[in-house]
Amino acid sequence: MQADDTELLPDQGERQRARGKDAFKDPHKESEEPNFYRAEMSPRLGSSMESPNLEFEYGDTDTLTAELSELYSYTEEPEFALNRDYFEEDFRSHVARGRRWTELALEEQKAYVMRLLDALEVTDRDKRLKVARAILYLAQGVFDECDTEVDVLHWSRHNIFLLYDMGIFTALLELLSMEIDNSQACSSAVRKPAISLADSTELRVLLSIMYLMVETVRVQTEDDRPEWKAARETFKSELGSPMYGGEPFALLLFTMVTKFCSMNAPHFPMKKVLLLLWKTILFTLGGFEELQQMKVRGRERLGLPCLPEDSIKVVRAMRAASPPASAMELIEQQQQQKRGRRSRRPLVKQDSLDTYNERDPFKNDDARDEEEDPEDTDSGIEGEVDPLDRDVIIQPPPPPPPLKPPAERVNFPKGLPWAPKVREKDIEHFLETSRNKFIGFTLGNDTETLVGLPRPIHESVKTLKQHKYVSIAEVQIKREDELQQCPMTLGEEEVEETPAEMLYVGMLPNLSQYVIALLKLLLAAAPTSKAKTDSINILADVLPEEMPITVLQSMKLGIDVNRHKEIIVKAISALLLLLLKHFKLNHIYQFEIVSQHLVFANCIPLILKFFNQNIMSYISAKNSICVLDFPHCVVHEMPELTAESLEAGDNNQFCWRNLFSCINLLRILNKLTKWKHSRTMMLVVFKSAPILKRALKVKQAMMQLYVLKLLKIQTKYLGRQWRKSNMKTMSAIYQKVRHRLNDDWAYGNDIDARPWDFQAEECALRESIEKFNSRRYEKNRNGDFAPVDNCLQSVLGQRVELPEDFHYSYEMWLEREVFSQPIQWEGLLQHP
Secondary structure, three states, X not given: OOOOOOOOOOOHHHHHHHHHHHHHOOOOOOOOOOOOOOOOOOOHHHOOOOOOOOXXXXXXXXXXXXXXXXXXXXXXXXXXXXXXXXXXXXXXXXXXXXXXXXXXXXXHXXXXXXXXXXXXXXXXXXXXXXXXXXXXXXXXXXXXXXOOHHHHHHHHHHHHHHHHHOOHHHHHHHHHHHHHOOHHHHHHHHHOOOOOHHHHHHHHHHHHHHHHHHHHHHOOOOOOOHHHHHHHHHHHHHHHOOOEOOEOHHHHHHHHHHHHHOOOOOOOOHHHHHHHHHHHHHHHXXXXXXXXXXXXXXXXXXXXXXXXXXXXXXXXXXXXXXXXXXXXXXXXXXXXXXHOOOOOOOOOOHHHHHHHHHOOOOOOOOHHHHHOOHHHHOOOOOOOOOHHHHHHHHOOOOOOOOOOOHHHOOOOOOOOXXXXXXXXXXXXXXXXHHHHHHOOOOOOOOOOOOOOOOHHHHHHHHHHHHOEXXXXXXXXXXXXXXXXXXXXXXXOOOOOOOHHHHHHHHHHHHHHHHHHHHHHHHHHHOOOOOOOOOOOOOOOOOOOOOOOOOHHHHHHXXXXXXXXXXXXXXXXXXXXXXXXXXXXXXXXXXXXHHHHHHHHOOHHHHHHHHHOOOHHHHHOOOOOOHHHOOOHHHHOOOOOOOHHHHHHOOOOOOOHHHHHHHHHHHHHHHHHHOOOHHHHHHHHHOOHHHHHHHHOOOOOHHHHHHXXXXXXXXXXXXXXXXXXXXXXXXHHHHHHOOOEOOOOOOOOOOOOOOOOOHHHHHHHHHHHHHHHHHHHHOOOOOHHHOOOOOOHHHHHOOOOOOOHHHHHOHHHHHHHHHHOOOOOHHHHHOOO
16 A cells, blocks of 8 residues: 655646545655645535534543453454453362352352452462453453343443452552563563563553453443442542552553653553553543533632633534535536646635625635645735636636525524633733823723723723633632742641642652653654654554464554554543643643643644644544454454455444544643743744644534634734635634634734743743742742741750761860860850
8 A cells, every 4th residue: 555645746637646546545644844735635525515524522531332442452352262261260160160250149259359369469470460361351241151242341340349349459559560660571671672462461461450440430320339339439539649659540650651661661551551541540530521510619619700601511512514515616516527627716705704604614715725834825815826727717706506495504503602701911901001092101900990091991891891701720820929929928828639739749750751751652653653763662562473474464453553553642632631621720830830841842743743634534544343342352253354344444434532632632732822922823833724724624513613722823923814815714713712802813913012932931931830839849848937946945955866977076076166166155145
């Protein structure tokens, strides 16, 4: 299969033939320089005709079955039978022959699990592995005794709560720590030229059991028993608190990630580690619904007004509405097919935008306007026109299409989806400008005095105050400034020991290493990354010992590798987003330090590089083999796999995990750049607008919303020409994105007034972060302000630690420091 990129061809016919050949090329391959023509996936009606609305519901995770199946690579399939065989061998030797696990009473099951727990402590490594495999078979739901997938999940749930109740997780944690510290395995893996599944067998078994336990206990069901609900809360608090080795469990997994990325342990099964780390953070800190509830409670505690709306509900109610293609586009497509070449679009009057509610805000402009760099279109809206296309432009526009009947009309919601917001500093800036204009002087931060200002300004200020929104972050920054200025008066801050706080305290010493390691893995797993000799090998837990020899085996392994990379991207993107959101709610400066580490580690260009691909192909990729997914593969008979069945893939309209990853990465990019002028300018410098505009082809409301947000913050810096050429996008931003009442995002008014000083902005932020960390987390904080003990008896009574060899030189010290020093005793009696 060819993987070369299509180059711009001089001949129109060759260009058309190249487009036909593109169907057989790797859609995820990227060129060294951004080639915005390359990502064109269809004729210009791709937006309206070939990109259907995606019935995708965003959430914390996919379905439980999908999340469990992604734990295993397809190359691990033979190990399911191995786990069963070791369990049945042990079960027959210790329980009466002919009996089944599902027939045992609860007490008998507990007794058998206790025996397995004792057997985990044997010194023989091979025996320990067999016992661990037997436990994994129990956690997988004793599938050989089940007839359906529902039965497998039922028994898996029953067994996992039983295993947790018997203390299996703590025993597994000790074994995991031993394997991490196993220097012999690490050194042998470093020396090996090629690492395969066999090098990580013990780690994979332990991590699989732990993942199944965390994920199954985390998910709540309606028929959970009361003791299971209590076990869930206990397990959640245990994982989040420093009970395991004096630190939260997540920190042990972060250590594995950094050790792997530093090449000291190349055999670590990174996909399983990342999945377990993500689910541990999700379980202990909470998902997006819990975050929203915590935010509401936090605002109540600070005495702030309620949120104007529930953002999760608003986003879910949004629709990526695209009406059918208009008559103009259909006629144009027919002309295009007749000519056998790309044509330019006829000029459309600006007045056509008045019928916005009848049309699709994301209907593509012509391919060049959409995917070309904004700097290249300075000569006019149309840019340079091909002489062969000139006949199209001079033709009068066709008559407008007849009005559609009411049944076909696209009903956009009345009004805007978001309530407008105004910050306190926006009101201050507005008043400062108004006072300078009408009075000639300012009153600082005073937003109450309106003397001397005309009536319209009074009305404007009233409207701004009606929509004023004070965030939790603003309150936290204000409180931090007060604590820095008056440390003695305000005393020590009472810090609530939340799971996020405990995690941050544990991560703080090595935070930059954790962030860099995660981004290294994200880069290695990105579909646009090229394999380099010095890059980390993330395929250690997917490559078999013996490489494939047939075409079918090669195809299966190729699908497995692509799937493996997609799952790693999914886990890292969800993990980073969760960390950013929880730290922002816990304290804004915790969020800012993680953000700054991400920015300094080139997270912004990395995400843009990720999106610089054919994003529709990535979202609709079919890198899965349904018949090999767990639990389907252990319950049903395995059909014969053929090249055709592998190529066909599943019948899903899109790949859930890839769309989930894309939305997460866009949300991370939004969080990094929001209210940060210098980082917004990075988006402009890296020419993100064409890349982001291509992502609007995905007909999913939530993804479009976050793309439009990113376009909105940089619109004023892209120039008037870009805005004129992209009025549909501008209209979509107006309709979908929240309004800031005095934000002139659509006009380039303050470009000259605000120079781009990246270093100064980031240094000022870093100084505030370091002051916060110093005040809150340093042990000897406020040392300069510590009270002095001036009581003679108290000072003389203090026990002073002296070095061990002090008595050898005691006499010399006494002579030098006491006897040879003249002491003026009379001075002690005089008042100072």
